Amino acid sequence: LSIEYLPLPGLAVEDIDTPALIIDIGAADENIRKLQAWCDAHNLGVRPHAKTHKSPFWAHRQLEAGAIGLCASKVSEAEVLINGGVSDVMITSQIVGRPKIERLMGLAGRANVTVAVDREDNVRDLSEAAVAHGAELGVVVEVNVGQDRCGTLPGEATTSLARAAEAAPGLRFDGLLGYEGHVVATRDAGERKAGAEAAMDRLFAAADGVEAAGLPVNVLSAAGTGTYNVTGAMDRITDVQCGSYIFMDGDYMEVMDDFRPALSVLSTVVSRPAPDLAVLDVGRKSISMDRGFPKVLGIPGAEVFALSEEHGKMSVTQKPGTPAVGEKVALLPMHGDTTIALHTNYFVARAGKLESIVDIAARGCFT
Amino acid sequence: LSIEYLPLPGLAVEDIDTPALIIDIGAADENIRKLQAWCDAHNLGVRPHAKTHKSPFWAHRQLEAGAIGLCASKVSEAEVLINGGVSDVMITSQIVGRPKIERLMGLAGRANVTVAVDREDNVRDLSEAAVAHGAELGVVVEVNVGQDRCGTLPGEATTSLARAAEAAPGLRFDGLLGYEGHVVATRDAGERKAGAEAAMDRLFAAADGVEAAGLPVNVLSAAGTGTYNVTGAMDRITDVQCGSYIFMDGDYMEVMDDFRPALSVLSTVVSRPAPDLAVLDVGRKSISMDRGFPKVLGIPGAEVFALSEEHGKMSVTQKPGTPAVGEKVALLPMHGDTTIALHTNYFVARAGKLESIVDIAARGCFT
Numbered sequence: 057l058s059i060e061y062l063p064l065p066g067l068a069v070e071d072i073d074t075p076a077l078i079i080d081i082g083a084a085d086e087n088i089r090k091l092q093a094w095c096d097a098h099n100l101g102v103r104p105h106a107k108t109h110k111s112p113f114w115a116h117r118q119l120e121a122g123a124i125g126l127c128a129s130k131v132s133e134a135e136v137l138i139n140g141g142v143s144d145v146m147i148t149s150q151i152v153g154r155p156k157i158e159r160l161m162g163l164a165g166r167a168n169v170t171v172a173v174d175r176e177d178n179v180r181d182l183s184e185a186a187v188a189h190g191a192e193l194g195v196v197v198e199v200n201v202g203q204d205r206c207g208t209l210p211g212e213a214t215t216s217l218a219r220a221a222e223a224a225p226g227l228r229f230d231g232l233l234g235y236e237g238h239v240v241a242t243r244d245a246g247e248r249k250a251g252a253e254a255a256m257d258r259l260f261a262a263a264d265g266v267e268a269a270g271l272p273v274n275v276l277s278a279a280g281t282g283t284y285n286v287t288g289a290m291d292r293i294t295d296v297q298c299g300s301y302i303f304m305d306g307d308y309m310e311v312m313d314d315f316r317p318a319l320s321v322l323s324t325v326v327s328r329p330a331p332d333l334a335v336l337d338v339g340r341k342s343i344s345m346d347r348g349f350p351k352v353l354g355i356p357g358a359e360v361f362a363l364s365e366e367h368g369k370m371s372v373t374q375k376p377g378t379p380a381v382g383e384k385v386a387l388l389p390m391h392g393d394t395t396i397a398l399h400t401n402y403f404v405a406r407a408g409k410l411e412s413i414v415d416i417a418a419r420g421c422f423t
Numbered sequence: 424l425s426i427e428y429l430p431l432p433g434l435a436v437e438d439i440d441t442p443a444l445i446i447d448i449g450a451a452d453e454n455i456r457k458l459q460a461w462c463d464a465h466n467l468g469v470r471p472h473a474k475t476h477k478s479p480f481w482a483h484r485q486l487e488a489g490a491i492g493l494c495a496s497k498v499s500e501a502e503v504l505i506n507g508g509v510s511d512v513m514i515t516s517q518i519v520g521r522p523k524i525e526r527l528m529g530l531a532g533r534a535n536v537t538v539a540v541d542r543e544d545n546v547r548d549l550s551e552a553a554v555a556h557g558a559e560l561g562v563v564v565e566v567n568v569g570q571d572r573c574g575t576l577p578g579e580a581t582t583s584l585a586r587a588a589e590a591a592p593g594l595r596f597d598g599l600l601g602y603e604g605h606v607v608a609t610r611d612a613g614e615r616k617a618g619a620e621a622a623m624d625r626l627f628a629a630a631d632g633v634e635a636a637g638l639p640v641n642v643l644s645a646a647g648t649g650t651y652n653v654t655g656a657m658d659r660i661t662d663v664q665c666g667s668y669i670f671m672d673g674d675y676m677e678v679m680d681d682f683r684p685a686l687s688v689l690s691t692v693v694s695r696p697a698p699d700l701a702v703l704d705v706g707r708k709s710i711s712m713d714r715g716f717p718k719v720l721g722i723p724g725a726e727v728f729a730l731s732e733e734h735g736k737m738s739v740t741q742k743p744g745t746p747a748v749g750e751k752v753a754l755l756p757m758h759g760d761t762t763i764a765l766h767t768n769y770f771v772a773r774a775g776k777l778e779s780i781v782d783i784a785a786r787g788c789f790t
Binding site for chain 1: 428440441442443474477480496497510516517519520521522523525534541544547567571572573604691692693694695696700702704705706707709711712713731732733734736749750760761764765767786787789790
């Protein structure tokens with residue numbers, strides 16, 4: 057194989073073998089800077105969610121730009137971040153069961169680790185483990201702000217759990233977490249704003265109760281990419297936990313254009329069975345479809361209308377014969393997080409040339 | 424962490440940390456034996472599709488039971504199989520572009536490798552590479568039997584491509600491939616049979632043309648799990664390429680009960696925000712939903728009705744409080760192949776105890 061085909065720095069993006077997840081690092085860095093600048097101007101901490109990129113490489117770029125720490129969904133994601141040199145991680149899920157709590161203690165001994173809680177029995181389990189390990193673990197009480205998934209209700213349920221956390225040996229009660237995930241992708245900006253405000257009313261009511269009980273709420277963390285400039289504009293919010301803003305995706309681009317799409321999946325035409333049909337070498341194993349079919353970039357009128365495991369069918373309306381078999385086609389996934397989770401590497405490009413290959417280190421880390 | 428929590432052989436399945444992909448090896452082996460026995464009785468080769476399991480471990484069990492070789496979707500899947508000791512692999516997709524064709528030649532030098540073609544320019548590219556490498560590569564012409572994805576039409580298009588393959592230096596024309604993927608999951612058995620028959624009429628018409636041109640059709644490969652006993656019962660078919668039969672899934676269990684479900688994803692209840700709601704630690708990153716929400720095993724009336732990236736919401740109708748936070752819940756994915764592709768390891772169990780942890784070696788291999 058001639059050297060011009062090897063995925064070395066300088067290779068033209070369109071010569072990268074496919075399917076490949078391409079990141080335009082210029083766009084990603086601009087997104088990182090833009091959120092940081094906005095939050096700096098609003099005296100707000102940025103704690104980006106690593107569930108999107110699953111990679112210390114991107115975490116460090118966010119930290120260098122000014123982030124106060126990272127969020128992670130799972131203990132295993134936090135392990136990858138902390139092993140990769142990140143020193144402050146908030147796990148936004150409840151960590152249940154002895155094996156995971158033991159792993160959490162291993163992390164708490166060498167980084168500032170905070171975890172979400174929504175039950176007293178879990179607080180007791182975490183406290184006992186922290187005491188046994190001589191560790192200090194931060195906890196935030198997750199408040200159900202309307203997503204109706206995990207979290208306590210505002211009022212006595214939240215306040216009593218905060219009290220329990222504050223009193224528990226080995227734990228450090230940091231404050232409250234509320235994620236308005238049910239409204240972050242609402243298309244209408246007015247509705248999205250109203251939804252975020254209603255959600256934050258619940259979070260602030262919960263915080264009122266906790267503060268009335270004499271407990272300090274040092275952390276009030278909320279917001280996703282779609283609500284960073286609504287939720288983040290509220291004075292009481294201390295930090296935002298946006299994830300998708302770094303790369304965006306087809307779905308979020310329908311919500312807002314505050315950030316630029318930085319990711320695409322490069323594919324190859326492998327068959328042209330009919331003048332209006334091209335078959336691509338991407339399928340459900342290389343591009344997610346939980347938010348719909350990917351958008352075709354750069355070919356007006358072309359649409360992906362079917363994805364099987366390893367094939368995509370693309371309708372072509374422009375001049376017959378193009379794109380030809382062997383030509384590359386770039387696709388914008390509708391959902392970045394679930395697409396990234398399918399891949400092993402980022403092919404990081406700058407100005408159309410490959411710059412580096414970065415492993416998606418926390419791929420498959422869902423324990 | 425006490426030794427009783429370590430994932431060592433003998434650990435009870437319900438003590439494995441979650442999310443975890445569990446395989447009941449007894450059920451999987453029975454499925455392997457059952458398909459093999461049926462095909463032996465019908466004088467038919469079994470060439471299981473490795474796109475389901477992505478693992479030499481399972482490939483070798485299929486070969487030991489009597490399979491003639493494996494199928495793979497991609498060059499990278501074939502690499503993992505051949506590196507793992509499999510000596511005969513048919514790639515059921517078109518392999519396009521110099522980098523992949525060069526990798527194919529690396530494989531052809533050390534295993535019997537066959538690849539599907541549907542265009543003359545691709546045949547020429549493969550032939551030139553085979554000659555340059557002194558390799559012999561088998562080719563089968565893929566016939567479009569109604570799936571309308573890749574493949575040639577029966578008649579002159581197929582015959583002329585077969586002639587080109589037969590004449591091409593370095594290539595060995597083996598026969599025809601036709602996959603009736605558009606009917607394998609049709610629920611009604613009569614409709615499924617009629618669909619498979621119509622598809623095979625097209626494959627046989629294509630074979631008639633090729634044979635009339637004086638070319639031998641040694642391989643006529645077709646069938647998926649849902650049509651093994653229809654397509655496979657036809658005299659001219661030489662081998663079947665079923666994949667899902669080894670583990671089955673929720674979708675295929677609605678098609679037939681010839682094989683037993685052997686896979687499940689074990690999860691943990693992490694929150695119980697309401698008497699009728701349990702939140703599980705599985706989401707779209709650990710269980711696929713391209714064929715619908717997973718089915719809950721062992722809890723009558725319980726249903727998963729929402730999956731976000733790392734959480735599943737399960738409605739519970741039985742007595743309040745059960746399952747409790749910390750309890751394990753086993754789920755049957757609706758689509759095995761795309762769920763397996765999300766995981767790193769198989770937790771292989773026998774009679775309810777962990778027997779071994781097997782890596783999903785071809786995970787992420789879609790190039």
